[in-house]
Amino acid sequence: MSEFREAQKIRNSTIVTSVAFTNNVAEIACGNYDNTVKIWNVGTGQLIDTLKGRPSWVNYAIINNNRTLIASGYESKKVNIWSATTGRIVYKLKGHSLTATSVTFSCDGMQIASGSHDKTVNIYNSETGKVVHTLEGHSNVVTCVVFSIDGTRIASGSQDKKCKIWNVLTGREENTLKGHFREVQSVAFSKDGTRLVSGSADENARIWNTMTGEAICILQGHLAPVSSVAFNHDGRRVVSGSHDNTVKIWNAETAKILQTLEGHTFYVNSVAFNHNGTQIISGSSDWTIRIWEDSKTLARITLNNVEMVMYGMAGKYNANFNEVGIHVKIAEFFYPEYQDLFDEYVKNYYKQYVL
Known part of the structure; x- marks a missing residue:
């Protein structure tokens, strides 16, 4: 494997809570604490667009793949869904009895899922904003949610130290993944959906078999909570971001650290691979986004x-x-x-x- 090097450092105007590559591979989107989503050019680091919601301090803000809808929220039972074009609220997702903690869009944009302090996951129709299923089973706050690539399953992580796999169509629980000894902070499916990687406040990440619920391996090496995890396109690599201010690249089969990327000066909150695994982006509380590129x-x-x-x-x-x-x-x-x-x-x- 060739090494990754820092190719671009983008200075943001506030803490970066989430980062993702858009469907346009030359662009990245970042969610910010000031209730904005910014679109950046990967090659030049130039700001393309700033999508603004109502001014407030938020703990998450994400955009769907076709850049039409943004979801954001802070200390509220509701999740605001607003138009990326007009900046106006389209609707508010209701259904949680306590504060919503996380939200995600399905890849096709047809569904939205949210986790909450009420220990549930809600699945919504993105066109109507209506609840399709309420998923019950966690015994503590649901901290993170993610759809599988094909949209048929949802994974959730919780302060109960467990991950759960859910069937989107039926709303039924398919598996519970046990092994972390502190809260789960991030979950991500492999492209084929056969594995899940989870990051935890126990400073470890784990890779799981989604069918059997068994842990395949433990990724040990961070010195603080693992806040974000992701697979690359072929599932052979995992990237993780941590509150130890580093990004690590792992061999997903051997659980060995392939590289540690240093440069952030505060918590790394979000990481992602691009479509072919040649680029990594990381967003941090140091108000920067860094683009790491395969040296070749x-x-x-x-x-x-x-x-x-x-x-x-x-x-x-x-x-x-x-x-x-x-x-x-x-x-x-x-x-x-x-x-x-x-x-x-x-x-x-x-x-x-x-x-």
């Missing part, structure tokens, strides 16, 4: 940037053999560790001229 991908981007600068100086874009050769030699001088990649680039570039 970063090398290609660096090479492209060098070429664009050189072409710009020459006042032209198209290059002949000698010009490309010069650019690559310059890149190799500054980045000798990527020489093999540069050589590969040159070979691929000139294939178009070979009959």
